[in-house]
Amino acid sequence: MASRIGCTLFVLVLIHCVQVFVEGYPFWERSVGRRPNNISQKKGDVKLFSVQGCDGPRSLDYAEAMAECKLRYGATIASYMHLYQAWRKGYQKCAPSWLNMGTVGYPMQRRSRRCGNRYGIVSLGFRDVREKYDVFCYPDDESVYFVEACNGAMTFDEAEAECQRQGNSIATYDQLEEEWEDGYQYCKPGWLADERVGYPAHDQSDECGDEPGVVDLGVHDRSERYGVFCYRSDDD
Template sequence: MMNCAVILLLTSSCFTSSALYNPNRAVTSKLKYLLEPPVYAEVVARRGQNATLPCILRTKPRHYKVKWTKLEPENMGRENIIMISNAQAFKPYGHLGARASLRRSHSMDASLQIRRLLLDDGGKYRCELVNGIEDESVVITLRIEGVVFPYQSEDGRYRLTFHEAKEVCAEQDGILASYHQLYRAWTEGLDWCNAGWLQDGTVHYPIIQPRPACGGQLLPGIRSYGAKDKNQDRFDAFCFTSQTSGSVSFVSGSFSFEQAGHACQRQGAELALVGHLYSAWRFQNYDQCDGGWLRDGSVRFPISNPRELCGGIPEAGVRSFGFPNKMKPLFGAYCYM
């Protein structure tokens, strides 16, 4: 009886092997060298911090190189190489390469480390293994944690070309926001009825509470004007900033714009930028129910704990008085040091 069982087991095994055999299997199967998918496809960090983008080899071919690039959707066809390496050495390229290195925690580790992150370091990165036979790659997203703030020219609504919008964001310690950054800000409560430029040259605005002047009866969402002429069309700007290395403080008083600057100088500081105030509000929960001058001539105040006498709006945010007469001594000063 036992012999019959053994014979049946062997017979079953033979039929099983025969059914699974595929003479082309060695040709069609792909040897995977990289960890796919990566354990973490998104890495989150703030400006000024360091970040590690994972890329682990499963096994190393005899001859190979690993190439790290940043994918730039707005520059199709242009390859932004950061680093090329092999088992012995690596060569950095460009401004990112100057702040990058390989982690090499073990012999199979090709993870990229970027030091002192900048606002525009966010985006998608590709780790590509090139061995001359079959190339493979993984894509990692680096997300800079920050805050989006709408910005309007002192001259009024819809006065900025695309290039001017880039400039004003840079002047206020920011960059033009990406669509993904604006979308995330919308999910976190940003509701703004003025259209603004984004970094890809498109124009949008986020709406949470639909109203007649902001898309009528359309559902909440990101309203889009699509791509516009960067040299001729004029809108506001959506800027993006992250944490700063300094701190914001408020000097109480009734100052003109010039007096506010002197008040900050007496503190060993200078008038804060709009981006500084938004960063303090977002990352330090800064709450001050007093209007104060900023360096661009606007008057604003940050509210983390909404209350009736501080703007009367139930959501947290940075409130604005716009651009008052700079000669009138009416407000305090927000200083940055």
């Protein structure tokens, strides 16, 4: 069994290194980084973004990192190619962060002693999935996605600000309905524009209700707490 696992890891490393060589990526085996304070600012049309866990910097193992991207930001964990493309557009983040396939890295536009004195994509390679880092996320194709804060719920003003902080807007009922027509389902009430609360359902269940469609729970007091449906426009 140990031999099979070792062989599998060797093949994954070999594939990754061949990809790096063929694509001409800047690549280094090991370095260290400085932890960020919050979500990084994006440059130009860079879609990739860096996220910390609710417990602060370097608090996410690999499984938690994937969940953080999906459940709080409607995104997937970024690939090495996503990070490379962001680096090509001027993106820099001195913070070792999870990428897909269990690798860790970060992009540098200029050398810095506190960031390992490296330039390009600094890779720490494959890591133990139990180790703790931040994570690079990349938006999914859905225009509407559900977001929860670290405490699980937000007032309307907090929800609106959270969507704006991600460079997006709080979704309208019509935008959520359009996404529902494309198959989107998330059976958890969330804020919509105009202080409405609702969620999109396709399956009949105790969680989703008896009728498919966008469940409109009406206008609620702004001080009540829910998650939020954010809207990501096509030109983001």
